[in-house]
Amino acid sequence: MDRNLALEMVRVTEAAALDSARLMGRGDEKAADAAAVNAMRRALNDIQFDGTVVIGEGERDNAPMLYIGEKVGVGDGQQVDIALDPLEGTTICAKGKNNALSVIAIGQKGKFLHAPDVYMEKIAVGPQAKGLIDLRKTPAENLKIVAKAKGVDIESLTVTILDRPRHEALIAEVRKAGARIRLIGDGDVSAALATCWKPAGVDILMGIGGAPEGVIAAAALRCVGGEIQGRLIFRNDDERARARKMGITDLDKIYSTDELAGGQVMFCATGVTDGDFLKGVRFFHGGAETHSLVTRSQSGTIRFIRALHHFDRKPNYGWDSAT
Numbered sequence: 256m257d258r259n260l261a262l263e264m265v266r267v268t269e270a271a272a273l274d275s276a277r278l279m280g281r282g283d284e285k286a287a288d289a290a291a292v293n294a295m296r297r298a299l300n301d302i303q304f305d306g307t308v309v310i311g312e313g314e315r316d317n318a319p320m321l322y323i324g325e326k327v328g329v330g331d332g333q334q335v336d337i338a339l340d341p342l343e344g345t346t347i348c349a350k351g352k353n354n355a356l357s358v359i360a361i362g363q364k365g366k367f368l369h370a371p372d373v374y375m376e377k378i379a380v381g382p383q384a385k386g387l388i389d390l391r392k393t394p395a396e397n398l399k400i401v402a403k404a405k406g407v408d409i410e411s412l413t414v415t416i417l418d419r420p421r422h423e424a425l426i427a428e429v430r431k432a433g434a435r436i437r438l439i440g441d442g443d444v445s446a447a448l449a450t451c452w453k454p455a456g457v458d459i460l461m462g463i464g465g466a467p468e469g470v471i472a473a474a475a476l477r478c479v480g481g482e483i484q485g486r487l488i489f490r491n492d493d494e495r496a497r498a499r500k501m502g503i504t505d506l507d508k509i510y511s512t513d514e515l516a517g518g519q520v521m522f523c524a525t526g527v528t529d530g531d532f533l534k535g536v537r538f539f540h541g542g543a544e545t546h547s548l549v550t551r552s553q554s555g556t557i558r559f560i561r562a563l564h565h566f567d568r569k570p571n572y573g574w575d576s577a578t
């Protein structure tokens with residue numbers, strides 16, 4: 256894949272972050288998400304490539320834009336598959352809390368898992384524990400492995416878990432094992448990535464979140480040297496049927512990072528609200544500042560990009576430059 260595509264993707268997540276951040280704290284998740292989706296789609300369709308959304312806003316019947324199978328880009332140029340979430344953490348943005356991101360991953364054709372919009376049980380770690388964790392093992396066993404790999408006691412580890420009733424038993428087991436816990440309201444892509452970012456102070460992500468977010472996190476972790484494993488979780492026969500329709504035959508399979516997002520991948524994120532590794536959008540008179548990161552699996556280089564945007568020269572963003 257042409258490495259310059261990675262920089263094109265920064266414009267895409269910047270556009271989505273800029274438009275959704277306008278609605279931070281307004282309590283309207285749908286409006287924030289719609290702003291991000293519109294902006295991301297517009298930006299994608301300006302790029303000289305032939306992209307297919309494989310992880311998007313949902314299956315075609317349920318998502319008017321950026322649905323699974325939608326073609327984006329001007330239509331010629333490189334063929335790539337795209338996994339995206341224009342606003343990862345809609346509730347976070349609507350409440351003005353931490354770690355809402357706009358994210359996109361691009362990869363070679365056929366290398367992302369075509370995951371239906373169901374849940375996924377996940378475990379994610381940074382480079383030191385890569386290759387050692389195993390979703391088949393109990394949380395306590397995995398904690399022991401990660402503590403040993405990092406040369407610390409279990410008591411020194413911090414585990415991020417989505418704060419959901421479904422995680423009651425997991426939380427109890429992690430507490431019994433002695434590890435510290437960071438319960439988050441939303442945003443497990445950011446939480447997975449944070450395991451690879453020392454200043455964030457988290458060692459493991461555990462628990463059940465969205466399957467599409469699992470694929471996006473896998474692309475990110477491929478680039479920055481971490482690991483994620485995932486198993487699809489089905490709540491009913493309809494979800495199982497949807498998975499089969501998307502070509503999944505083994506419904507109990509545990510997917511490795513490479514099986515979730517293989518081949519060459521690029522990942523890009525822009526902060527919508529302040530987070531562990533990216534600042535959120537700051538508006539100033541006539542413009543805004545964004546913070547993004549972009550990385551590729553081939554080189555592993557992580558670029559942090561701080562951008563100053565001037566709305567009078569960006570008519571496409573649609574916001575009044577005087578506000």
Ligand code: FBP
Nearest residue numbers: 342343344345441442443464465468
């Ligand atoms: P949205 O951005 O779609 O709101 O997703 C936020 C999120 O917290 C994800 O990070 C996570 O994977 C998923 O929702 C968890 O789903 P649920 O809220 O149903 O537990």
